[in-house]
Amino acid sequence: MSLETETKRRRTFAIISHPDAGKTTLTEKLLLFSGAIQIAGAVKGRKASRHATSDWMEIEKQRGISVASSVMQMSYRDHVVNLLDTPGHKDFSEDTYRVLTAVDSALMVIDAANGVESQTRRLIEVCRQRDTPIITFVNKMDREVRDPLDILDEVERELGMPCCPITWPVGQGKSFGGIINLRTQSMTVFAPGSEKRPQDFEVIPLTEADKLRARFGQAFDDAMESMELAVGASTAWDHDAFLAAKLTPVFFGSGVNNFGVMEVLDAVVDMSPSPGPRVSTVLVNKQPVQKEVKPSDLGFAGVVFKVQANMDANHRDRIAFVRVASGKYEPGMKMKVQRTGKELRPTSVVTFMSQRREAVEEAYAGDIIGFTTHGGVQLGDTITDGANLQFTGLPFFAPEMFATVVLKNPLRTKQLQQGLMQLGEEGAIQVFKPDAGGNMLLGAVGQLQFEVVQHRLKTEYDAEVRLESSQYTSARWITAETPEALREFETTYPLRMAHDAANALAYMCTSPYDVRLAQERFPKIQFHPLREHA
Ligand code: GDP
Numbered sequence: 057m058s059l060e061t062e063t064k065r066r067r068t069f070a071i072i073s074h075p076d077a078g079k080t081t082l083t084e085k086l087l088l089f090s091g092a093i094q095i096a097g098a099v100k101g102r103k104a105s106r107h108a109t110s111d112w113m114e115i116e117k118q119r120g121i122s123v124a125s126s127v128m129q130m131s132y133r134d135h136v137v138n139l140l141d142t143p144g145h146k147d148f149s150e151d152t153y154r155v156l157t158a159v160d161s162a163l164m165v166i167d168a169a170n171g172v173e174s175q176t177r178r179l180i181e182v183c184r185q186r187d188t189p190i191i192t193f194v195n196k197m198d199r200e201v202r203d204p205l206d207i208l209d210e211v212e213r214e215l216g217m218p219c220c221p222i223t224w225p226v227g228q229g230k231s232f233g234g235i236i237n238l239r240t241q242s243m244t245v246f247a248p249g250s251e252k253r254p255q256d257f258e259v260i261p262l263t264e265a266d267k268l269r270a271r272f273g274q275a276f277d278d279a280m281e282s283m284e285l286a287v288g289a290s291t292a293w294d295h296d297a298f299l300a301a302k303l304t305p306v307f308f309g310s311g312v313n314n315f316g317v318m319e320v321l322d323a324v325v326d327m328s329p330s331p332g333p334r335v336s337t338v339l340v341n342k343q344p345v346q347k348e349v350k351p352s353d354l355g356f357a358g359v360v361f362k363v364q365a366n367m368d369a370n371h372r373d374r375i376a377f378v379r380v381a382s383g384k385y386e387p388g389m390k391m392k393v394q395r396t397g398k399e400l401r402p403t404s405v406v407t408f409m410s411q412r413r414e415a416v417e418e419a420y421a422g423d424i425i426g427f428t429t430h431g432g433v434q435l436g437d438t439i440t441d442g443a444n445l446q447f448t449g450l451p452f453f454a455p456e457m458f459a460t461v462v463l464k465n466p467l468r469t470k471q472l473q474q475g476l477m478q479l480g481e482e483g484a485i486q487v488f489k490p491d492a493g494g495n496m497l498l499g500a501v502g503q504l505q506f507e508v509v510q511h512r513l514k515t516e517y518d519a520e521v522r523l524e525s526s527q528y529t530s531a532r533w534i535t536a537e538t539p540e541a542l543r544e545f546e547t548t549y550p551l552r553m554a555h556d557a558a559n560a561l562a563y564m565c566t567s568p569y570d571v572r573l574a575q576e577r578f579p580k581i582q583f584h585p586l587r588e589h590a
Contacts, residue, residue: 068161069163071165074170138424153451171210189327192306208306218302219303220306222293226272243268250312307319338445357439360377362483380425384418387416393438400432458499460497484512530565548577571583
């Protein structure tokens with residue numbers, strides 16, 4: 057098959073939701089119905105991210121599972137579907153944002169009783185920033201939940217885009233009768249239980265309204281009425297609007313009962329976009345110039361959006377997750393890390409088939425492949441088969457909490473440095489080295505990150521550290537209009553300057569006023585709350 061055909065049949069999406077909305081259950085059913093797994097209950101370990109610290113560390117030992125299950129590939133209806141997991145715990149939100157840079161669409165799962173919850177809201181924001189198309193699945197209709205019109209209204213408000221219902225529920229909770237499919241003008245009848253397969257559900261055309269009324273009574277009439285209201289109030293289906301993230305199709309169902317799930321899987325294939333072009337920077341006469349890399353471009357190129365320590369603590373190898381952006385990956389081909397110009401010689405290259413990792417035979421735009429590395433690869437790195445380009449857009453957020461690292465045994469300095477460097481490269485934490493010397497600073501978005509890093513330094517690098525509170529409350533990455541302006545700024549605040557793991561210069565702040573005052577004083581300096589890997 058040609059590059060173009062291979063690209064066209066790929067769908068790469070992430071599931072976003074608030075903890076407990078039913079993401080794990082839905083993921084498992086999607087895998088089950090696509091044939092990627094044979095038995096339910098196989099998606100384990102995915103819970104790791106939302107456990108309390110002690111649990112998390114216990115489960116951390118089984119990290120192999122979470123590595124394998126954070127990316128899943130399945131084939132369905134002659135398409136290759138890549139599903140990416142997003143960590144649920146808010147302390148790992150940075151990870152999630154980066155995962156969202158690697159997908160072409162998102163599936164938002166909401167609990168029909170709770171509507172759009174806080175975590176989902178944050179994820180929506182990121183999708184909105186990137187104009188990522190979103191499919192909405194309203195889950196748990198078998199429970200006593202909110203009125204579907206009400207839910208639609210809330211989704212519209214939270215997403216800031218109109219909804220277009222594709223299915224509509226008949227009743228809910230004990231009286232949940234099923235869903236009406238607006239496209240096929242038929243009703244799929246609900247039957248509880250997790251052993252049912254999509255083809256087992258009874259389908260009755262709406263033309264047999266009398267039959268449906270006799271069977272579902274008032275619930276059917278009410279559903280028809282509210283469905284008409286919803287359709288009247290909502291926008292007609294417009295595929296282009298969906299692709300432009302200006303409209304979300306809405307589905308109803310019950311993941312745990314396998315119900316309404318197939319409709320969603322079909323929607324991913326029928327509606328979601330195949331991989332599109334990605335922006336990169338190339339150097340032309342030593343000047344950075346933006347260039348679009350198309351999936352069908354011949355040369356292989358991809359970007360590292362996640363680095364994760366491997367399960368075996370004795371071998372400190374890690375897996376760099378690469379989202380392929382163009383060309384074709386083939387085993388044995390030569391690859392280069394753009395940032396360093398070094399050739400990449402992975403000991404193995406794998407693809408993720410739900411619970412298994414397999415050697416990759418070929419991969420195309422949209423696919424996620426994992427390189428085993430022993431270092432030398434960072435988050436945001438661009439990997440190509442030789443072409444000189446660098447993808448942009450992988451976000452790092454200014455940390456909101458800081459700690460100073462104090463090593464308990466000074467003889468372990470080398471191990472500490474190596475550990476911090478590697479954990480920084482993984483994005484597990486941000487590491488800042490003060491220009492004026494002294495202890496390293498750790499920056500995090502969530503408290504749990506500190507605890508995980510402390511634990512990993514001890515277990516993986518044999519470097520026991522104490523984390524002391526730091527006077528810093530925030531940081532800003534610095535760029536300047538001229539080298540002179542930068543020099544002046546640096547000499548004014550020598551004790552506030554630090555470099556992060558990617559060697560980017562940052563200004564450490566002790567209060568929100570800091571940035572404002574510094575900005576007023578130095579108008580030629582830009583203070584960035586977000587750094588994009590470049
Ligand atoms: P996650 O935290 O978003 O991954 O949520 P889970 O998939 O683990 O689901 C959270 C809880 O909700 C579990 O106890 C599930 O069994 C339950 N659950 C998931 N889907 C449904 C559903 O459609 N109906 C009902 N009643 N419960 C569900």
